[in-house]
Amino acid sequence: MSLNVVTLVGRVGGDPDVKYFESGSVKCRLTLAVNRQTRNSDQPDWFNLELWGKQADVAANYVRKGSLIGVKGSLKLDTWTDKNSGAARSSPVILVDRLQLLGSKRDNEGGGGESAGYEEDF
Structure with a gap:
C-alpha cells in the first residue's frame, strides 16, 4: 500500500502564473505560505502548487496574492x-x-475584512 496525500491551508504568495496551451489545457502555478508554529513565533513554510484544467481556471480568475485557500x-x-x-x-x-x-468574497476582491464563512469547493 502507498499513500501520497497533502492537505494545506494558507495564503497565496503572489498572483497566479497561468499558461494556456494550444491543446486547450490550462496550467497554473502558485506559491502558498503555511504558518508553522514555533515556540517564539509563527514561521511560514512555502510550497509550490501546480493546478491543471478547471482548478487552474478558477485560480486564474479568483485567486490573488494574499488569498486564503485550502x-x-x-x-x-x-x-x-x-x-x-x-x-x-x-x-x-x-x-x-x-x-x-x-474567506469572504470581499477578501478575494481585495476588500479585506474577516471571513464571513464563504467557502467554494472546485
Whole structure:
C-alpha cells in the first residue's frame, strides 16, 4: 500500500502564473505560505502548487496574492538538469486535485475584512 496525500491551508504568495496551451489545457502555478508554529513565533513554510484544467481556471480568475485557500493534492518532484553545471536538480511541487477558496468574497476582491464563512469547493 502507498499513500501520497497533502492537505494545506494558507495564503497565496503572489498572483497566479497561468499558461494556456494550444491543446486547450490550462496550467497554473502558485506559491502558498503555511504558518508553522514555533515556540517564539509563527514561521511560514512555502510550497509550490501546480493546478491543471478547471482548478487552474478558477485560480486564474479568483485567486490573488494574499488569498486564503485550502488545497488537497499529491507531492511530486520536478527534476531537471542544470544548464550551467550539468548537475541534477529537483524541486517538490504539490499537484492540486482540489481547491477551496476560503474567506469572504470581499477578501478575494481585495476588500479585506474577516471571513464571513464563504467557502467554494472546485
